[in-house]
Amino acid sequence: xxxxxxxxxxxxxxxxxxxxxxxxxxxxxxxxxxxxxxxxxxxxxxxxxxxxxxxxxxxxxxxxxxxxxxxxxxxxxxxxxxxxxxxxxxxxxxxxxxxxxxxxxxxxxxxxxxxxxxxxxxxxxxxxxxxxxxxxxxxxxxxxxxxxxxxxxxxxxxxxxxxxxxxxxxxxxxxxxxxxxxxxxxxxxxxxxxxxxxxxxxxxxxxxxxxxxxxxxxxxxxxxxxxxxxxxxxxxxxxxxxxxxxxxxxxxxxxxxxxxxxxxxxxxxxxxxxxxxxxxxxxxxxxxxxxxxxxxxxxxxxxxxxxxxxxxxxxxxxxxxxxxxxxxxxxxxxxxxxxxxxxxxxxxxxxxxxxxxxxxxxxxxxxxxxxxxxxxxxxxxxxxx
Amino acid sequence: xxxxxxxxxxxxxxxxxxxxxxxxxxxxxxxxxxxxxxxxxxxxxxxxxxxxxxxxxxxxxxxxxxxxxxxxxxxxxxxxxxxxxxxxxxxxxxxxxxxxxxxxxxxxxxxxxxxxxxxxxxxxxxxxxxxxxxxxxxxxxxxxxxxxxxxxxxxxxxxxxxxxxxxxxxxxxxxxxxxxxxxxxxxxxxxxxxxxxxxxxxxxxxxxxxxxxxxxxxxxxxxxxxxxxxxxxxxxxxxxxxxxxxxxxxxxxxxxxxxxxxxxxxxxxxxxxxxxxxxxxxxxxxxxxxxxxxxxxxxxxxx
Numbered sequence: 001x002x003x004x005x006x007x008x009x010x011x012x013x014x015x016x017x018x019x020x021x022x023x024x025x026x027x028x029x030x031x032x033x034x035x036x037x038x039x040x041x042x043x044x045x046x047x048x049x050x051x052x053x054x055x056x057x058x059x060x061x062x063x064x065x066x067x068x069x070x071x072x073x074x075x076x077x078x079x080x081x082x083x084x085x086x087x088x089x090x091x092x093x094x095x096x097x098x099x100x101x102x103x104x105x106x107x108x109x110x111x112x113x114x115x116x117x118x119x120x121x122x123x124x125x126x127x128x129x130x131x132x133x134x135x136x137x138x139x140x141x142x143x144x145x146x147x148x149x150x151x152x153x154x155x156x157x158x159x160x161x162x163x164x165x166x167x168x169x170x171x172x173x174x175x176x177x178x179x180x181x182x183x184x185x186x187x188x189x190x191x192x193x194x195x196x197x198x199x200x201x202x203x204x205x206x207x208x209x210x211x212x213x214x215x216x217x218x219x220x221x222x223x224x225x226x227x228x229x230x231x232x233x234x235x236x237x238x239x240x241x242x243x244x245x246x247x248x249x250x251x252x253x254x255x256x257x258x259x260x261x262x263x264x265x266x267x268x269x270x271x272x273x274x275x276x277x278x279x280x281x282x283x284x285x286x287x288x289x290x291x292x293x294x295x296x297x298x299x300x301x302x303x304x305x306x307x308x309x310x311x312x313x314x315x316x317x318x319x320x321x322x323x324x325x326x327x328x329x330x331x332x333x334x335x336x337x338x339x340x341x342x343x344x345x346x347x348x349x350x351x352x353x354x355x356x357x358x359x360x361x362x363x364x365x366x367x368x369x370x371x372x373x374x375x376x377x378x379x380x381x382x383x384x385x
Numbered sequence: 386x387x388x389x390x391x392x393x394x395x396x397x398x399x400x401x402x403x404x405x406x407x408x409x410x411x412x413x414x415x416x417x418x419x420x421x422x423x424x425x426x427x428x429x430x431x432x433x434x435x436x437x438x439x440x441x442x443x444x445x446x447x448x449x450x451x452x453x454x455x456x457x458x459x460x461x462x463x464x465x466x467x468x469x470x471x472x473x474x475x476x477x478x479x480x481x482x483x484x485x486x487x488x489x490x491x492x493x494x495x496x497x498x499x500x501x502x503x504x505x506x507x508x509x510x511x512x513x514x515x516x517x518x519x520x521x522x523x524x525x526x527x528x529x530x531x532x533x534x535x536x537x538x539x540x541x542x543x544x545x546x547x548x549x550x551x552x553x554x555x556x557x558x559x560x561x562x563x564x565x566x567x568x569x570x571x572x573x574x575x576x577x578x579x580x581x582x583x584x585x586x587x588x589x590x591x592x593x594x595x596x597x598x599x600x601x602x603x604x605x606x607x608x609x610x611x612x613x614x615x616x617x618x619x620x621x622x623x624x625x626x627x628x629x630x631x632x633x634x635x636x637x638x639x640x641x642x643x644x645x646x647x648x649x650x651x652x653x654x655x656x657x658x659x660x661x662x663x664x665x666x667x668x669x670x671x672x673x674x675x676x677x678x679x680x681x682x683x684x685x686x687x688x
Contacts, residue, residue: 053576062590095591099609109595121447156595 012038012163014059014196019068021054028054030220032068036164036213038200041190043199047243047375052200053092056166059198060089070165072171077139083112088157090167094149096141097141102128102152109160127159130189147165147178153185158193161258171206183209194283205307208232216240218375232290236279238366241288243375248294248335250287250308251368261360267331271306271363278365286366294339295364296325299353306363307355308316313348323347328355416596441661446564448655461662469647469663476643476667477559478504480626483565487573487622490566495577497609499584513574521568526633528564529555556613564632569625573618580614581607616682617651624671 007336021029027270029051036042042307044052044333057063059070059084072077073265077085088109094103106127110120110150128134131151141149150170157165167186171179187210190197201207208228211290213224216239224231224240235241238249252266261272264287271287297303297311314334318341325348334358441461444454466473498509516524531538532554539555542548554560584607592602630645646665651660 059513060594062594081598082590083598089591089594091587091591093585093587095585095587097588097591097606108592108597112596112601160595332425385558 012196014038014164016055016059017071018071019055019058019065021051021058021063021090022066027149027220029058030222031221032220034215034222034225034349036196038163038196039194040212041187041197041199042211043201044217045201045204045207045214045243046217047202048324051216052202052217053168055217056168056198056200058090059164060087060166061085061136062089069363086163087166088160088162089168090150090153090157090170092168092170094141094153096149096152096156098141101138102133102144104157106155108156113160123159124246129154130158130192131155145177146173147182150174150182151185155191156180158189158195161193162195164196164198166199169201170199170377171201171203177353179206186210208244216243218243219383234364235279235366235376237289238286238288238370238372239375241364241366241375242373246291248291248337249287249288249366249372250333250335251284251289253284254280254282254365262365265364266308267329269308271308272360273363273365274361277361277363278367280367284368286368286370286372287363288366289363291324291336292322293358294335294337295355295357296327296337296339296348296354297357298348299355301355303355303357305357305359311354311356313352313354315352316347316350318347327356345383414455437661438543438665440657441665442662447550453658461658461667465659465662466666469558469644471593472642472647473666474643475591476627476642476645477670479562479565479641480623482562482610483569483626484573484619484623485564486562487570488619491570491573491577491618492615495574495581498637499578499581500586511577513571513578516571522631525564525568528560528567529635532563538541555636556635556641559642560636561643564636565626565629568629569622572625573623576617576621577611577614580611580617584610609633613684616679620675624675627671628667 016032016034018035019032022029024054032051034055038193043054046052054063058065061077061080061084065078068078069076072086077087081147097108100108103124107120107124108358110123115123124137124314125134128137131154131156133148133151135146136144136152141152145154153170171182174182183206186197186199190210199207199211210225213225214228214231216223216231218239224236228244231240231244235244236246238247240247241247250266252264252271254262255265255270255273256263258272260275262275262278262281264271264273264285266287273287275281296311297301299309308329310330311327313325314328317324321340322340323356325339327335329335337356442455442457442459443461444456444458446454494513498506498513500517502509530536533539534553534555539548539553542554543550543552548554559633588606588610589602591604595600597605626646628645630643630649633641633643633646634649644663648660648663648667651663653658
């Protein structure tokens, strides 16, 4: 174990420096550098196999990085044994000890640290109350429901007051309703105890609901890092644009500038985009716009902003608060559009000719080199691990 | 077939007759499946057991030539225990020692096969079972050669000063315990392996994450979770070892007589009542010990 305190970088922040992990020929994590500020709720979001769990396991000490360093509060913990790290994990499958009661599971870490009986008793009672399992102390894990097991796993980790709590898809095994409830619960607990949470998930909604900062990972790399809003409103890669929510990506070419806007020509139509929201400013680009930012109007109707004409409604799905339209453009591309059911206008019908409208500040421009379908959830890669 | 019946029965309207016939059919299937085992147990376990208990209470003065009088008397038990208390105690001492040795040898072996062997796992398991391909008797006779007075083991031990110059291994308690340990080791290793192999590796990771060193994690997580294997292994070793007579017969002499030898000897001498009484006593003692052991080890629910 090397404990060489480097220059203080402030607080107990977690820092990964150039971390790479290879399994044989497979590069799970590729030269990752990341700083997680102390006390924040940080999410690693990505599809299965993107390296997010491997990253977490390297912080926990369950995997050794091939190269690079892991620093916690300035101390190098790269090679420290798991049991020497002030870090605890909530495992994906919970990994509760089946032979021990809820009470003993939660007390496990404190007992190993040699705390005296009285203080353990007090701390366990307090923690079980926090996760609302006070009445279940003597139950074995097999006698608890999935949600209760999840809370025991959380209590078992949190009771040790780690500097960083690692959560490996902790809500993956719960049904939707319970998951929503636990998301709020986790956020409440995190705010209450002020511990740094690093949360691994493939569920974009979960990450956006809970995390202060999200790192979107793909193929061992961080694609983009920022708040949920930043990532959603200004994706910098096609992967982020497609993985967080949906995006319509239109192939176009930058033809010039007009004030603070960039002019992009898409299939002969000139469209304006704020230059500040462009990742590429010349040549071939992807012009992106979120479905809910697009407004539909019957063909020829006058409106402000960008207009892209010639669409035809091919599908209408009414989903309560909104209606989702699929519009086919003359060049064959399908554009998806969400409209609020505010009652302002009668719903459009299949076969109707429509124009697409959106404001210049609502579009974004991405590099054309990237795959337009990167990060689109397909059935075979969905919801695994 | 039953799945189809299930789907049908959930359809409203057309259920009762079909469901009834399927239910009756299922009951019949269960009975038919139980039949061979039940017949087997009645013919080869219950009947001999009743016969054995009856024989143990025969008139002790009878012989094969004169016949036995059927009396209900505990006399055979009293005289048997008085006469053979020493082989009785020795049987439990030897079987107990061998069981402990098997556990000490078998646990690390089973642990290594379950967690560390990787692609050699199956080969190692085959090697554990391989001795069964040869007869128990032949293997025990081989031990007689290995431990022979002029064999290399004895001479090496003599050189090392572990055995005195005119000392021997054969015909000692050590030889008998070694033989039993060798013969029953697979019965210890296999259940241990089975229960270790089932342990979710993430539990051991979780223990490490919760401040347990490798040793503490083993003591608090791996060992308790492997207790069903420990209990099963010790029972499978101890029970047959306590009644064994081959090892004491071949590797020991009259000073190493176990209760198994007494039973076998009485049987050969035609003293059926004593043989039966000793067998029943052995059986009762083992049942009681096993019951207490399982209760004590707290693994009823894990078994």
